[in-house]
Amino acid sequence: MSAYTPSETSRRSGFSLDTLRYYERIGLLSEVDRTPGGQRVFSDHDLGWLGLLRCLRDTGMPINQMCRFAELARDGDGTVADRVELLRAHAEAVEEQMALLERQYGHLREKIRYYESELAAQS
Amino acid sequence: MSAYTPSETSRRSGFSLDTLRYYERIGLLSEVDRTPGGQRVFSDHDLGWLGLLRCLRDTGMPINQMCRFAELARDGDGTVADRVELLRAHAEAVEEQMALLERQYGHLREKIRYYESELAAQS
DNA sequence: CTGACACCTGGAGTGCGCTCCAGGTCAAGC
DNA sequence: GCTTGACCTGGAGCGCACTCCAGGTGTCAG
Numbered sequence: 001m002s003a004y005t006p007s008e009t010s011r012r013s014g015f016s017l018d019t020l021r022y023y024e025r026i027g028l029l030s031e032v033d034r035t036p037g038g039q040r041v042f043s044d045h046d047l048g049w050l051g052l053l054r055c056l057r058d059t060g061m062p063i064n065q066m067c068r069f070a071e072l073a074r075d076g077d078g079t080v081a082d083r084v085e086l087l088r089a090h091a092e093a094v095e096e097q098m099a100l101l102e103r104q105y106g107h108l109r110e111k112i113r114y115y116e117s118e119l120a121a122q123s
Numbered sequence: 124m125s126a127y128t129p130s131e132t133s134r135r136s137g138f139s140l141d142t143l144r145y146y147e148r149i150g151l152l153s154e155v156d157r158t159p160g161g162q163r164v165f166s167d168h169d170l171g172w173l174g175l176l177r178c179l180r181d182t183g184m185p186i187n188q189m190c191r192f193a194e195l196a197r198d199g200d201g202t203v204a205d206r207v208e209l210l211r212a213h214a215e216a217v218e219e220q221m222a223l224l225e226r227q228y229g230h231l232r233e234k235i236r237y238y239e240s241e242l243a244a245q246s
Numbered sequence: 247c248t249g250a251c252a253c254c255t256g257g258a259g260t261g262c263g264c265t266c267c268a269g270g271t272c273a274a275g276c
Numbered sequence: 277g278c279t280t281g282a283c284c285t286g287g288a289g290c291g292c293a294c295t296c297c298a299g300g301t302g303t304c305a306g
Binding site: 052054055056058059077080081083084087088090091094095097098100101102104105107108109111112115116118119122 | 175177178179181182200203204206207210211213214217218220221223224225227228230231232234235238239241242245
Binding site for chain 2: 292293294295296301302303
């Protein structure tokens with residue numbers, strides 16, 4: 001069980017120091033350990049949780065939903081079913097997002113081809 | 124060459140009336156036709172352009188880049204090469220975005236499976 | 247002609263997700 | 277002990293992309 005400084009944690013998680021503090025403030029990150037002097041000490045467990053948060057953020061989950069998820073996680077084992085449900089719903093949203101993205105990417109490629117043919121015709 | 128009312132245009136493009144006006148204001152949508160009374164009349168050409176804007180927005184292009192693109196488009200045929208370049212760069216960004224999304228989607232699915240196994244063990 | 251509803255303008259306001267700041271404290275190497 | 281750089285707090289500020297509003301005008305069916 002290693003311990004990490006704030007900057008180390010920032011580096012590893014990809015969240016800025018300010019964001020880490022912000023996440024703790026809004027309850028996304030529960031009570032991080034402190035040195036006697038009051039500085040944060042992150043654990044492997046925190047790092048793992050941050051990894052999950054990163055995954056959710058990267059897939060576009062809004063903060064308030066992540067807070068709901070964090071709340072469930074804090075409330076212990078009885079909430080696993082709710083957490084699964086939340087993640088499943090999110091996964092579905094992500095699937096739609098990916099489908100849209102791919103569709104629009106196709107249009108984009110088409111547009112590029114069209115412009116390229118115009119370019120060729122111009123010269 | 125059909126003509127469309129603002130609300131019809133909103134419906135077809137998926138942009139709200141306010142957004143259409145906003146886009147015109149910031150130069151994303153060049154001088155839309157008007158009735159003698161001053162109300163907007165959108166053309167097929169406008170609709171097509173809005174479709175492209177929708178594609179770019181859906182793939183995450185920031186507004187200021189879209190403005191740059193619109194500016195090039197307004198400046199005529201001489202800018203086709205620049206426009207292609209801009210779109211190609213964006214397409215690359217979209218590819219990275221899709222790759223990240225898929226990777227994180229994979230993690231999400233894993234997490235769900237993990238929670239499901241926990242659920243099964245609990246009961 | 248009238249009523250109802252769509253539309254107009256300029257400008258202010260909103261929600262999100264951070265990010266920055268001032269003014270201080272802590273920790274570690276010399 | 278002192279310096280230096282990382283870290284602390286509470287709170288304000290920011291950038292983005294809209295969205296809403298008040299107060300007025302246009303359009304068109306009946």
